[in-house]
Amino acid sequence: MNRFFILYLYCKKFGREAGMAPLLVFLSTLFFSSFLCYISFKRSINGRSPPRPPGPKGWPILGNLLQLGAKPHQTLCALSRVYGPLFSLRFGSVNVIAVTSADVAAQFLRTHDANFSNRPPNSGAEHVVYNYQDLVFAPYGPRWRMLRKLCALHLFSAKALDDFRPVRAGEVAILANTLYSHAQSRREANLGELLTICTTNALSKAVLGLRVFGEAGNGASDFKELVIEQMRLAGMFNICDFLPWLRPFDLQGVVGKMKNVHRRFDTFLGKAIEEHRRADAKGDNLLSVLIRLMEDTESHGGELTNTSIKALLLDLFIAGTDTASSTVEWALAELIGHPEILKKAQTELDSVAGSNRLVSEEDLPNLPFLHAIVKETFRLHPSTPLSLPHMSSESCEVNGYHIPQNTTVLINIWAISRDPAVWTDPLEFRPSRFLPGGGYEHIDVKGNDFELIPFGAGRRMCAGLSLGLRMVQLVTATLVHAFDWALPARQRAEELDMEEAYGVTLQREVPLMAHPIPRLAQKAYINV
Numbered sequence: 162m163n164r165f166f167i168l169y170l171y172c173k174k175f176g177r178e179a180g181m182a183p184l185l186v187f188l189s190t191l192f193f194s195s196f197l198c199y200i201s202f203k204r205s206i207n208g209r210s211p212p213r214p215p216g217p218k219g220w221p222i223l224g225n226l227l228q229l230g231a232k233p234h235q236t237l238c239a240l241s242r243v244y245g246p247l248f249s250l251r252f253g254s255v256n257v258i259a260v261t262s263a264d265v266a267a268q269f270l271r272t273h274d275a276n277f278s279n280r281p282p283n284s285g286a287e288h289v290v291y292n293y294q295d296l297v298f299a300p301y302g303p304r305w306r307m308l309r310k311l312c313a314l315h316l317f318s319a320k321a322l323d324d325f326r327p328v329r330a331g332e333v334a335i336l337a338n339t340l341y342s343h344a345q346s347r348r349e350a351n352l353g354e355l356l357t358i359c360t361t362n363a364l365s366k367a368v369l370g371l372r373v374f375g376e377a378g379n380g381a382s383d384f385k386e387l388v389i390e391q392m393r394l395a396g397m398f399n400i401c402d403f404l405p406w407l408r409p410f411d412l413q414g415v416v417g418k419m420k421n422v423h424r425r426f427d428t429f430l431g432k433a434i435e436e437h438r439r440a441d442a443k444g445d446n447l448l449s450v451l452i453r454l455m456e457d458t459e460s461h462g463g464e465l466t467n468t469s470i471k472a473l474l475l476d477l478f479i480a481g482t483d484t485a486s487s488t489v490e491w492a493l494a495e496l497i498g499h500p501e502i503l504k505k506a507q508t509e510l511d512s513v514a515g516s517n518r519l520v521s522e523e524d525l526p527n528l529p530f531l532h533a534i535v536k537e538t539f540r541l542h543p544s545t546p547l548s549l550p551h552m553s554s555e556s557c558e559v560n561g562y563h564i565p566q567n568t569t570v571l572i573n574i575w576a577i578s579r580d581p582a583v584w585t586d587p588l589e590f591r592p593s594r595f596l597p598g599g600g601y602e603h604i605d606v607k608g609n610d611f612e613l614i615p616f617g618a619g620r621r622m623c624a625g626l627s628l629g630l631r632m633v634q635l636v637t638a639t640l641v642h643a644f645d646w647a648l649p650a651r652q653r654a655e656e657l658d659m660e661e662a663y664g665v666t667l668q669r670e671v672p673l674m675a676h677p678i679p680r681l682a683q684k685a686y687i688n689v
């Protein structure tokens with residue numbers, strides 16, 4: 162700015178002395194208008210039109226895709242040490258923003274929540290869940306609202322949770338009984354596998370009125386394979402989602418597999434709907450309720466169709482089973498590695514539930530240390546480390562940066578809950594931090610405290626939070642109360658592998674294998 166002004170004065174002085182009035186007017190005008198242009202340019206850079214967030218340079222065409230590595234949540238956390246808690250990336254032709262601090266996450270999911278309530282397009286939503294007819298990928302609007310309301314009322318409300326309480330108790334008792342027989346025959350248990358069976362059956366009984374794992378003759382084994390295949394596909398990275406001109410080629414064969422899974426799911430769910438219809442949809446499971454509601458078009462404006470019901474059921478199985486079971490598996494692995502914390506939790510459970518029966522949901526309000534263990538597990542091992550992606554509907558300004566329309570936003574839940582600026586000794590498993598006097602007793606997992614958001618936050622936060630949380634608390638409590646745990650021969654607790662494997666949910670790289678050792682009276686395990 163000073164340079165323009167000095168030049169202007171210089172021109173004025175020497176021009177006048179040389180009798181060059183017309184030239185002087187011309188030059189002064191030129192310099193003055195340049196000066197104004199310069200000012201407005203600087204303003205547009207600094208003020209009105211803010212810059213894009215910083216970020217690593219990418220490759221031509223692919224952008225930063227190749228830099229993500231096998232564990233993108235860890236890579237993005239490392240990049241935030243260089244570029245700060247809000248930085249930009251490019252995945253093929255898609256603009257992406259990564260967020261790694263609680264404050265910035267609150268700006269996206271609270272201050273600008275409405276603008277970020279859509280999900281970016283992806284092949285899974287198109288080919289598996291009936292072309293965005295489901296709840297997880299539905300565009301933010303009336304249909305999404307209707308599906309969310311239906312689930313909130315008939316599956317996740319306090320009344321629905323109470324109605325299905327015996328179902329969860331029954332499945333947890335079957336799990337305890339199975340572990341007891343492992344103990345009797347001195348077999349080690351594959352915890353991940355048994356927990357997936359338990360959570361999926363508890364959900365499928367509430368949703369379809371049947372146990373999809375472990376019962377012959379109802380297509381259950383086919384369904385089991387399907388759930389597993391779908392989870393594998395959901396964890397795969399389809400490069401064509403980011404380079405749309407590659408779509409016709411399906412380079413990784415992902416779309417072909419998705420279509421196959423979709424067809425099989427469709428047949429299974431179509432049959433389930435037919436059977437429920439034949440039985441006049443009299444049951445109290447969610448599918449019966451939805452079929453009854455479908456007849457009453459006024460209640461849903463014609464939006465509830467056979468297809469949207471199937472899409473919703475698919476969502477519930479994909480979103481609601483592995484999330485809960487992997488969290489419990491991590492909790493138990495941490496407890497085996499910290500025997501003094503396991504002991505303290507057992508003492509609390511014994512004092513509330515005794516040793517003649519399994520712990521029940523009615524006991525949960527009296528187990529503060531158990532709740533602290535669950536929170537600490539969600540903090541260190543959030544089951545969806547990058548949450549689900551959000552997308553901006555319009556361009557906007559966040560934290561002084563310009564975010565263009567249709568930008569994908571990845572909230573790194575994993576990095577946020579390990580942020581050393583917020584958490585003391587962030588990598589230590591220390592549940593007592595959530596107890597009174599522990600420094601973090603005010604923090605909850607329900608989307609209000611952005612330092613810990615395993616279920617996300619804002620309008621698109623987890624629809625099944627109430628059920629997921631209840632299930633994780635009950636199953637963890639049961640494993641801790643009913644058994645002591647020993648690792649297979651020669652494996653020492655302090656050497657237990659805690660490596661993560663990235664996928665649709667944050668699984669353990671090495672499945673947790675352990676020997677259950679019953680610690681309650683025998684009758685507690687056989688009353689199934």
Ligand code: HEM
Nearest residue numbers: 297480481484485549615616617618621622623624625629
């Ligand atoms: C430990 C258990 C669970 C965890 C940690 C978890 C976590 C999450 C997260 C992080 C999201 C994305 C939120 C966002 O986009 O901001 C989500 C979405 C969702 N979850 Fe869960 N979840 C769990 C259990 C469940 C269960 C049991 C169900 C249903 C049976 C469920 C159904 C859903 C649905 C339908 C959505 C999409 C919501 C929408 O787009 O409006 N989740 N969950």
